[in-house]
Amino acid sequence: MDILKSKCLILKKKDLNEADLLTVVFSKDFGKISGVAYGIRKSKKRNLITLNPLNITEITFHRKNGYYTIVETELVRNFGNIMKNIEKLEISLYILDSVNKIYDINYENEDFFNKLEEIFDFINNLESLKKGYKYYIVLTFLRRIMLEQGIYDTDEINRELGVEFSQLYREIAMIHKNNIGNIEKTQEDMEKYCYSLRKIVEIFENYINRNLQVKIEIKKFIVEDL
Template sequence: MIFLRGKGIIIAKKDIEEADRYISIFMEDYGKVSTVIKGIRKSKKRDKTAVDILSLTEFQFYKKNDSLIISSFSTVKDYIGIKSDIDKINIAFYMFSILNQVLVENGRNRKIYEVLEKSLDYLDKSNDNKKNYLLILFFLNTLIKEEGISIEDNTNIEELQVDVQPQRKVEMDNMVKEILQYLFKDNLKVVIDNEKYKIDFIKKAILVLENYINFNLDTNINAQKILWGALLW
């Protein structure tokens, strides 16, 4: 039996039976993996935080057939700065909802993992709502690139307008187009520094990319539900 080690972020959990927990982990070296932690909810000795959603955890495990069996685990980061702020929690869960739909079991993507870990590190310490929403934009754009669905000409923003449900249709005005252009040019600092780019415009840009991802990857990510409840535009 060969034991392996690796770190990962818990992106989903479901309590089952009386004491067990089913978790999905996005691991740096092994991609998305899912497993059951037996007896964890009744244990008084094991680190329960390490196998709770929104934790960065170091695992020791081995593989049995197609299953991953975890032998030990310990918390690396618990992101208390995120967990103590409902808006930050919603942003983290929004990212997780995307990953749970896009990632395939055992599918590896180190770039997306690295961006997720850096995003959580930033969000954990940030107190700037505008930058936090721009962080979402950056995350969505990374996903688009890594999934191979980038528009061929990043200056042609109109290509992002796809057929969507009427209730999700976004009016892409000039401010939104400019934000997206700066995003594609890796120059979001202009958006950060210029007060004319209000948070509402950034939210609309998020929805444009979300619609584009949903259309191309057949997903159902929903910022209106997870991040804001309803938009008042």
């Protein structure tokens, strides 16, 4: 039996029986892991809250015959401001779901773990989040996924976007570049691109789904008329 310990981003949890909990995490040192915390839902000594999605928790696992058992947990941080804001929560849950669907068990990437922590820290610390900028954050996340998975090809992306949205994508990128350090101004300038940002997100999604054989869908997390 191996003992593993790592800082983990909680992606998903599911109740098992009356007392157990199945938890899927993206760990810093060992990649994506699915493990069971036996008896945690009825234990007075173990903190169930540490395994809530979006928390970053240090977890000790026992690994035997390819199966993982969660034996100890300690909360490192939770993103409290995200939990208080529906706009922030929508895109955060979408990011968690996308990572869970795209990355295989035991996929190891410490740099990507650090980037995910940075993304959630950024979202958590935003004073406000306008609709257009919400989609821009999703867009940058999807671009990061494509780069990580080795499927980002500028020519192919431009063909997917077409002439109109390729131009709009460049305009949106220039807004960010011209307003570096001024998030409030960036958000204001991007509001007029709300519809275009959502359409570009959907195009990126379709490209990722086709190339990686997955099904991520922003519409399941953000339901609104633009």
